[in-house]
Amino acid sequence: MFKKYPIIKWVLISFTSLIIVLAVFGWWFISLLPKPDPNFDVTISQVSDIPYLSENLEPYRGKILTVVTSTDTMGTSGKVTGYELTELARAYYVFQANGFTVDVASPLGGKAPVVLDEDDMGIFDYAFLNDAIAQNKTSHTIPLEEIVSEDYEAIFFVGGKGAMFDFPENKHIQSIVRELYQADKVVGAVCHGPAALVNVKQENGRPLLENKKVSSFTNEEELLLIPDAETIFPFLLQDKLSEQGARFNEGTMYLEKISHDNNLITGQNPWSTWKLAETMVAQLGFTPKYREITAEENAVEILEVFETQGSQQAKDLIDQMSIAENKPVDRILLAMHSVMAVMKGEPGRFISLVNLTSYAKEKANDQ
Numbered sequence: 001m002f003k004k005y006p007i008i009k010w011v012l013i014s015f016t017s018l019i020i021v022l023a024v025f026g027w028w029f030i031s032l033l034p035k036p037d038p039n040f041d042v043t044i045s046q047v048s049d050i051p052y053l054s055e056n057l058e059p060y061r062g063k064i065l066t067v068v069t070s071t072d073t074m075g076t077s078g079k080v081t082g083y084e085l086t087e088l089a090r091a092y093y094v095f096q097a098n099g100f101t102v103d104v105a106s107p108l109g110g111k112a113p114v115v116l117d118e119d120d121m122g123i124f125d126y127a128f129l130n131d132a133i134a135q136n137k138t139s140h141t142i143p144l145e146e147i148v149s150e151d152y153e154a155i156f157f158v159g160g161k162g163a164m165f166d167f168p169e170n171k172h173i174q175s176i177v178r179e180l181y182q183a184d185k186v187v188g189a190v191c192h193g194p195a196a197l198v199n200v201k202q203e204n205g206r207p208l209l210e211n212k213k214v215s216s217f218t219n220e221e222e223l224l225l226i227p228d229a230e231t232i233f234p235f236l237l238q239d240k241l242s243e244q245g246a247r248f249n250e251g252t253m254y255l256e257k258i259s260h261d262n263n264l265i266t267g268q269n270p271w272s273t274w275k276l277a278e279t280m281v282a283q284l285g286f287t288p289k290y291r292e293i294t295a296e297e298n299a300v301e302i303l304e305v306f307e308t309q310g311s312q313q314a315k316d317l318i319d320q321m322s323i324a325e326n327k328p329v330d331r332i333l334l335a336m337h338s339v340m341a342v343m344k345g346e347p348g349r350f351i352s353l354v355n356l357t358s359y360a361k362e363k364a365n366d367q
Contacts, residue, residue, distance in 0.1 A: 034361075045130060049127065064280075066156045067104075069165070074162070074232050084117070084270055090124055090277065093127075100154075149175075153186065153284055154187070181208060182202065184263055194241060194266050198237075198241060210244065213246075215266045217268065219239065222236060222237070254340065257272055271296070294328075299331070302321075303334065322360070329360050338353035
C-alpha cells in the first residue's frame with residue numbers, strides 16, 4: 001500500500017514524529033514547574049502560620065468595608081462566576097494586619113458566590129479558606145442597604161466577573177461611594193471591582209470618574225479569555241470607565257498596575273491586589289506593615305522587566321533574586337505567560353518566556 005501511495009507513508013511518519021516531539025516538549029515543559037513540597041501542605045495553612053498576621057499586631061485603626069458580588073452567573077451565558085477569592089483574601093489580610101477591622105458586604109447579603117483559581121492560590125488564600133471568622137463573614141455578608149457609610153474609613157470593591165452585573169446600577173453602592181469619597185475617605189477597587197464606580201455622581205452632578213486616573217481589567221485581558229465578552233457583559237469595563245471621563249491607565253496584560261488619584265485607588269487585575277491594598281493603607285495615613293514579598297510578586301516583577309527591557313535584563317533580575325537576595329520566584333506564573341503568548345499567536349515570545357522559565361528553574365536549583 002505504501003509503495004502504491006508513498007504520500008500516505010510520509011504523512012504518517014510526519015504526523016507520528018510531530019506527536020513524539022510534542023509529547024517530549026510537553027514532558028520537558030512540565031518539568032520546569034516546581035514540585036509540591038512534601039513537607040508542607042499549603043491547603044491547610046492557618047493565620048497562625050503567617051507571622052505577618054500573627055506577630056507584632058498593630059493597634060486598632062478603624063473599619064474598612066469590602067464589597068463582593070452576589071451574582072453567580074454571567075448574564076444569560078450560563079457561565080459560573082462570583083467574587084475572586086484571592087482579591088478579597090489578600091486585601092482583607094493587609095487591612096487586618098495594619099490594624100483595621102474588615103467587614104464584608106454584598107448587594108443581596110448572605111452567602112456570596114466565590115471563584116477559586118487553585119493555580120493562583122498561595123498561603124494567604126488558603127489561610128483565608130481555613131479562617132473561621134473570615135468564612136463566617138463571607139457566608140453572612142452584610143446587605144448593602146444596611147451599611148452606614150460613616151462607620152468606615154475606606155471601602156474596597158473586590159473583583160470577579162459577577163461585579164459587572166450587580167455593581168453598576170446599585171443605588172446603595174453609589175451613595176456609599178459618594179459619601180465616603182466626598183468625606184476624603186479612601187475608595188479602592190480592583191480588576192472588575194471598578195464597575196462599582198461607573199454610575200457614581202458627585203454632589204455637583206458630575207461623574208466621580210471624570211478626569212480621574214483609573215485602572216481596571218482591560219479590554220485586551222477580557223477578550224483574550226472570553227472572546228465573546230461583548231455579548232456576555234453589559235459593557236466592556238475599560239470602555240465604560242473611559243466613557244465616564246476617566247483617564248484610563250493601562251499596564252501590561254496580567255501584570256501589576258495600580259492608579260492612585262488622591263483618595264481613589266484602583267488596580268488592573270488580581271496581581272495588583274497587594275500593592276493596591278497597601279497603597280490604601282498609606283492613603284489612610286499609615287506606613288504599611290512590613291510584609292515579605294511573595295514568589296508570585298517576584299515573578300510579576302521579572303515579567304514586567306521582560307516586557308519593558310528584554311530577556312537578558314529579566315535573567316539578570318532572576319540572578320539577583322535567586323543568588324544575591326535568595327528570593328523565591330513563582331515559575332508557574334512565568335509558564336502561564338508563555339501559554340498566553342501561544343493564545344495570542346506570538347511564537348517568538350512563547351519561546352523567550354519558556355527559556356526564561358527554564359532559566360529560573362536552573363537558578364533555583366543552584367541555590
